[in-house]
Amino acid sequence: MELFVISSLLIEFLNTLIGIGWTGGTTCASGAMCTKYNDYYSQCVPATSTSTSTSTTPAVTSTRAVTSTTTSTTSASPQPSGTGPSRLVGKTPALGWNSWNAYQGNINQDKIRAAADALVSLGLKDAGYTYVNIDDCWSNITGRDTGTNRIKPDLNKFPNGIKSVADYVHSLGLLIGIYGDAGTLTCAGFPGSLGYENIDAQTFAEWGIDYLKYDNCNVPGNWSDTYNGSDFDWYNSNSGIRYRQMTTALASVAAIRPIQYGI
Numbered sequence: 001m002e003l004f005v006i007s008s009l010l011i012e013f014l015n016t017l018i019g020i021g022w023t024g025g026t027t028c029a030s031g032a033m034c035t036k037y038n039d040y041y042s043q044c045v046p047a048t049s050t051s052t053s054t055s056t057t058p059a060v061t062s063t064r065a066v067t068s069t070t071t072s073t074t075s076a077s078p079q080p081s082g083t084g085p086s087r088l089v090g091k092t093p094a095l096g097w098n099s100w101n102a103y104q105g106n107i108n109q110d111k112i113r114a115a116a117d118a119l120v121s122l123g124l125k126d127a128g129y130t131y132v133n134i135d136d137c138w139s140n141i142t143g144r145d146t147g148t149n150r151i152k153p154d155l156n157k158f159p160n161g162i163k164s165v166a167d168y169v170h171s172l173g174l175l176i177g178i179y180g181d182a183g184t185l186t187c188a189g190f191p192g193s194l195g196y197e198n199i200d201a202q203t204f205a206e207w208g209i210d211y212l213k214y215d216n217c218n219v220p221g222n223w224s225d226t227y228n229g230s231d232f233d234w235y236n237s238n239s240g241i242r243y244r245q246m247t248t249a250l251a252s253v254a255a256i257r258p259i260q261y262g263i
Helices: 109-121 161-171 197-207 238-252
Strands: 003-006 032-038 041-046 064-066 071-073 094-098 131-133 175-181 211-215 260-262
Touching: 094 109, 094 175, 109 131, 109 161, 131 211, 161 175, 161 197, 175 197, 197 238, 211 238, 238 260
Parallel strands: 094 131, 131 175, 175 211, 211 260
Antiparallel strands: 003 094, 032 041, 064 071
């Protein structure tokens, strides 16, 4: 059984390259090198990596990003206080099981329930491993509900919906997590949350989700950043703004369901 330990520390945002479903750029910025993790995505990492860089592009210091719901400008402005994450979760590292290493995209409700059962029967729950996290490929790849814009589960994999699985996991005294992405699509090409942060946070809270793993694939060019050295202002970058949009959305539903935020 694959287990995970997740830190709530903020890490630098890195551009993602060349993955299944990815249609954006395929070059790394100066000072970064391309590393392939699997067929779903590769990533630009600092040049201390042993990988070989594909090519370089000029550094970008300021861009303007616009979606249907949000406009942002990266600049050297003071860092605002903003809305912080809920303090009801994340007081200790999250321990548990994540579906990706075991199944990648081949997941369904029976496998998630079986993983929850195993955490209990193997004594891992008593040792503090309490999270059962559903990774990428759980949603309907055809898109959102056309009437409500809500993200939908793949009913072939989760015929009773995500809430049903969450209720079962909770009945065992465990917590449940789900996967999302700060781009238009996830790393595997399923619907992302960019521009839909509030409605997705509301949906996750109503389903009883306790943890959100939030990835960084398939980011439109007007919402992306180019790494510009150690002094780059990540807080006011487009990447920082995208992730804070979900921070604010999760904080707005904390009274319904506090959700730990993993980035």
